[in-house]
Amino acid sequence: SLTDAPKKALPLNGSVATARHAKDKSQGYYVLRAYYTDKPQPETGALSGRAMLTLRNPKVEAEDADVMNDVSTRHLDGTGMTFLADIGDGSYIALKDIDLTGIKSIRFGASTREPGSFIEVRAGSPTGRLLGKADVTRIENFREGIKVSAASIEETHQQVDLYFVFRNSEGKKENIPFVDWILFHNGMP
Numbered sequence: 128s129l130t131d132a133p134k135k136a137l138p139l140n141g142s143v144a145t146a147r148h149a150k151d152k153s154q155g156y157y158v159l160r161a162y163y164t165d166k167p168q169p170e171t172g173a174l175s176g177r178a179m180l181t182l183r184n185p186k187v188e189a190e191d192a193d194v195m196n197d198v199s200t201r202h203l204d205g206t207g208m209t210f211l212a213d214i215g216d217g218s219y220i221a222l223k224d225i226d227l228t229g230i231k232s233i234r235f236g237a238s239t240r241e242p243g244s245f246i247e248v249r250a251g252s253p254t255g256r257l258l259g260k261a262d263v264t265r266i267e268n269f270r271e272g273i274k275v276s277a278a279s280i281e282e283t284h285q286q287v288d289l290y291f292v293f294r295n296s297e298g299k300k301e302n303i304p305f306v307d308w309i310l311f312h313n314g315m316p
Contacts, residue, residue, distance in 0.1 A: 237261075244295050278316065
C-alpha cells in the first residue's frame with residue numbers, strides 16, 4: 128500500500144531471522160528477495176542483479192500440494208480440517224523444488240481402513256527414483272482420526288520435485304488412505 132512505511136533495506140551480508148511464525152505457530156512461506164545495482168561505469172552503465180528464495184514451513188498441508196492427480200479435497204464441517212480423500216492406487220501429489228538437505232524422514236498425517244496401503248516418496252516424477260516408503264496406519268473407523276506414518280528417506284543433498292504416490296499391496300483400487308499433512312523431519316521416524 129502507498130500508505131505503508133518503506134521497508135527497511137538489509138545490509139549486503141548478514142542474516143535474517145525466520146521466527147515470525149513461531150508466536151502463533153502458523154504455517155506458510157517466507158519469500159526472500161534480493162536486488163543489487165552496482166555503481167555505474169562509463170562503458171557499461173549500472174549492472175543489476177536479483178534473486179528470490181522461497182522457504183516453506185517443514186509441515187505442509189496435503190491440500191497445498193503443487194500437483195494433484197486423481198485425489199479430491201474434503202473439509203470436515205464445523206472444523207478447520209481439510210484433507211485429501213478419494214485416493215486410488217497410483218494417485219499422487221507433488222511438492223516442487225524441495226531441498227532435502229538434512230532431511231532423514233518424512234512423516235504423514237494419514238490413515239486408512241484398507242490393509243496394505245502405503246505411500247511411496249519418489250524424486251522427479253511418479254515413477255522416479257524411490258527415496259522411501261511409509262506404511263499408512265490402519266484404523267477401524269474414521270472416528271479414530273488421523274494417525275502418524277513415517278518413511279525414512281534416502282539421503283539427498285539437492286532440490287527435487289517430490290512425488291507422493293499412494294499404493295495398495297492388497298489389490299484395493301480406490302479410497303485407500305486419507306491424508307492431512309506432510310512433515311519433513313531431520314531425525315529418524
